Amino acid sequence: MLKKSLQFYIIILIWPVLQFAVFYIGVNFNSFLLAFQNIDTYNNVTTFTFDNITNAFNLITTDPAMGETITNSLISYGLSLVNGIPLGLLFAYYIFKKWPLAGSFRVILFLPSILPVIVSVTIYMYFVENALEFVLKEYFGKTTPLGFLSNPDTRFGAVLFFAIFTGFGTSVLMYTNKMNSIDPEILEAGKLDGASGFKEFWYIVLPLTYPTLTIFLYTGIITIFTSQLNLYSFYSSRSSIQTIGYFLYVSTQRAQGNVSLYPAVAAYGLIFTCVAVPLTFIVKFLLEKFGPSED
Amino acid sequence: MNNLKMKKGRSVITYIMLVILAAYAIALIGVLLWAIMTSFKSLDDFRANPTFLPKVFSWNYGIVYNAYSIQVLFNDELYYVGMLEMYFNSVAYALGGAFFQTMVTCITAYVCARYPFRFSKVLHSIVIVTMIIPVVGNLVSEIQVATALGLTYHIWGTWIMKANFMGLYFLVFYEFSKSLSPSYFEAARIDGANDWHILLRIALPLLRNLILTVMLINFIAYWNDYQIPLIYIPNKPTISYGMYYFSFGRTDNELAGVPMYMAAAILVVVPVIAVFLCFHKKLLGNLTVGGVK
Numbered sequence: 001m002l003k004k005s006l007q008f009y010i011i012i013l014i015w016p017v018l019q020f021a022v023f024y025i026g027v028n029f030n031s032f033l034l035a036f037q038n039i040d041t042y043n044n045v046t047t048f049t050f051d052n053i054t055n056a057f058n059l060i061t062t063d064p065a066m067g068e069t070i071t072n073s074l075i076s077y078g079l080s081l082v083n084g085i086p087l088g089l090l091f092a093y094y095i096f097k098k099w100p101l102a103g104s105f106r107v108i109l110f111l112p113s114i115l116p117v118i119v120s121v122t123i124y125m126y127f128v129e130n131a132l133e134f135v136l137k138e139y140f141g142k143t144t145p146l147g148f149l150s151n152p153d154t155r156f157g158a159v160l161f162f163a164i165f166t167g168f169g170t171s172v173l174m175y176t177n178k179m180n181s182i183d184p185e186i187l188e189a190g191k192l193d194g195a196s197g198f199k200e201f202w203y204i205v206l207p208l209t210y211p212t213l214t215i216f217l218y219t220g221i222i223t224i225f226t227s228q229l230n231l232y233s234f235y236s237s238r239s240s241i242q243t244i245g246y247f248l249y250v251s252t253q254r255a256q257g258n259v260s261l262y263p264a265v266a267a268y269g270l271i272f273t274c275v276a277v278p279l280t281f282i283v284k285f286l287l288e289k290f291g292p293s294e295d
Numbered sequence: 296m297n298n299l300k301m302k303k304g305r306s307v308i309t310y311i312m313l314v315i316l317a318a319y320a321i322a323l324i325g326v327l328l329w330a331i332m333t334s335f336k337s338l339d340d341f342r343a344n345p346t347f348l349p350k351v352f353s354w355n356y357g358i359v360y361n362a363y364s365i366q367v368l369f370n371d372e373l374y375y376v377g378m379l380e381m382y383f384n385s386v387a388y389a390l391g392g393a394f395f396q397t398m399v400t401c402i403t404a405y406v407c408a409r410y411p412f413r414f415s416k417v418l419h420s421i422v423i424v425t426m427i428i429p430v431v432g433n434l435v436s437e438i439q440v441a442t443a444l445g446l447t448y449h450i451w452g453t454w455i456m457k458a459n460f461m462g463l464y465f466l467v468f469y470e471f472s473k474s475l476s477p478s479y480f481e482a483a484r485i486d487g488a489n490d491w492h493i494l495l496r497i498a499l500p501l502l503r504n505l506i507l508t509v510m511l512i513n514f515i516a517y518w519n520d521y522q523i524p525l526i527y528i529p530n531k532p533t534i535s536y537g538m539y540y541f542s543f544g545r546t547d548n549e550l551a552g553v554p555m556y557m558a559a560a561i562l563v564v565v566p567v568i569a570v571f572l573c574f575h576k577k578l579l580g581n582l583t584v585g586g587v588k
Contacts, residue, residue: 008490009410013418016403016460022440023456024425031436087315094312101313107575108320114571114578116519116535119560122542123330126553130345131329165322173579197308222429232522236543244431249522252434256526262435269432276429284427 034266041260052267060271069242076160076243077224083164084171085216089209091168092175093201106176113169121233124162125149149234156241163229171216178212179205210291218284225272244272334557341554355558362550363559365540369448369530376532378562385533385566387450388524389517395458397510403460404468405498409480422465438526448530453523464509471505472498508577511570518567538563 038049060066091109095102112120129147136142144151148158182205190196190204228246231239237250248268255261333341334356336349344350364375376384407415437456438447446452479501483493499506521535532540541550541559550559571578 005410005490006412008494009406009412012402012406012494013414015458016399016418019399019455019459020421020461022444023437023459024461027433027437027440028430030440031430031433034436034439090312091316094309094316097309099309099313101316105316105320106579108323109316110575110579111323111571114515114519114567115564116521116538116567118519118521118535118538118542119564122538122556122560123326126333126556127326127329130341130553131333134345165319219426222431225429225431233539236539248432249434252432252438253526255435256438259439262439265432265435269430269435272431273429276431280427280429 031266031269034263035270036267037263039260039263041258052263053271056264056267056271060268065242066247069244069247072156072229072241073224073227073243073245076163076227076229077220079160079164080167080220080223081217084167085213088168088171089175089206089213090201092172092179092209093205095172095176096179096205106172109172110169112166117230118233120166121162121230125234128158152240159229159231159234159241163227174212174216175209178209182208214284214287214291217287218280221280221283222276224279225276248272330557330560333554334561336554338552338554341552345553353554355554356562359550359555359558359562363537363541365532365537367530367532376537378534378537381532381534381537382566384450384524384528384531385518385535388453388528388531388533389514391450391454392457392517393510393513395454396513397464397506399458400460400462400464400509401468401499401502401506402494404465405472405494405502408469408472409475409498418460419469422461425461426463434526441527447527450528450531453527456527467509468502468505471502475501504577507574511574511578515567515570534563 035052036048036050038047038051040046060070091105095106095109128149133144133147136144144154148154186204186208187200190200195203224244226245226248227243228249229243231241231243231246232249237253239246242250248265251265251268255265329346332348333345335352335354336344337351337353340350340353360378364377365381367374367376403418407418441447441452441456444452446455475498479497480493483497488496518533519535521533521539524531524533524536525539529536538559541556
């Protein structure tokens, strides 16, 4: 019986293990090798070099445009923490308490998550550039030289606003579902001890939701390096503002079909991964050490 | 008195939150309604009045559906892909991707949870480690590997690339499979069922609701994705890819103007909204991080 179960077990796991070996281990190992390669497609010769890493490192540390790209990524992540998480938790608490229209708000908050980004961006872009401009001019007498998304002074703010405005869905859903799993007896006991309203949220619900929050926080670190802030949907490959994620995607797309350009992109990826990995572990460690306890 | 104060305090928070959420909902729904109204306007009507209802309803949907197509150059052959074919490509890409990814994740998690071999723990650890360790900028490498394996330019190639067991949903399936009562499996074994029968006739039916939920979420994600099709299957444009092309690559005058863009956007989004409205209770209710309600 055990032998037959083992046979079944092996057969079932052949595909997942093979897929993992090729598309995770193989792809990442190849990406690592690429970062050190110089591919001469003309003579079909590949040599190993540190130049890609050196060049990428120099550009990251000295190029003002790259400095701005990194700053944009950090601002985007910071704002999502400062605005998105507190509001997301409060929205989730509202829904969890089943206050007026909670069910409708739950659906509405999740709605942007199910819409294709390219569609949401298109609608938002033309709304801001046409209807909002029209309303401001007609009813408030305010004119802007360019639309909010075209004006260099306002476009980053307008793109950030869109990201925060449409970014509540999944986190609110997960927080609410976690809050719903809190034992009602704990809340009852809290009420008897005088913890109602905001006290209940702060002293009971928040600590018990904290494990879910920490997962979002430390797995969210990678978004500093991968989030495109929907820039590709707003401006295609012609955006004047960049994030690291956008820069990597556009570089990949430009390199596609020209293998000799792959190593440069892989070198950026390797350097950013070297920053992202320890950063994630530091944040995880700090959150676990200094965060509130479920007990 | 104290009780009264607490109730008063709670109601203040409630009303502040209600106002914020109502403002959010009005803004969101308002923008969507604006898009729908605009999609029924003529270009002249829109230029004169970019807000509120159209003066005369224009059926832009018919024009967009019939006239919109993407020019594709593949294997030295030039051809056009219309909206119907884009829908078909989207269905194939999203349905296949969601099905294979969900089933591989589900079955791998079930096997790891129910079969206490040492390798099960290894796979469980791999999932957790890959979730924590971020890898950045490996898309060029993935393209190289996919090209070497002949997976690019085929929709089935994207299914293979995405049919993995990693990610949050592995943990959800794992916890659920672990929580299933052993009596189901013991009874089946006593009745002579082998491992395949137990998987197909007991485990998968018990996991059915969760499979459907995860598959729906994956389906929506694949339907909405245009960047992966843009890279791997530019010869098989999906409807979201079509919307991207509509925004940035289109050159014909017949489809110019914001009302046409809005009509195209609504056409892209209708199937997803329909799926969401039919299944929103399943989508919104079944998942928690690291477990199932």
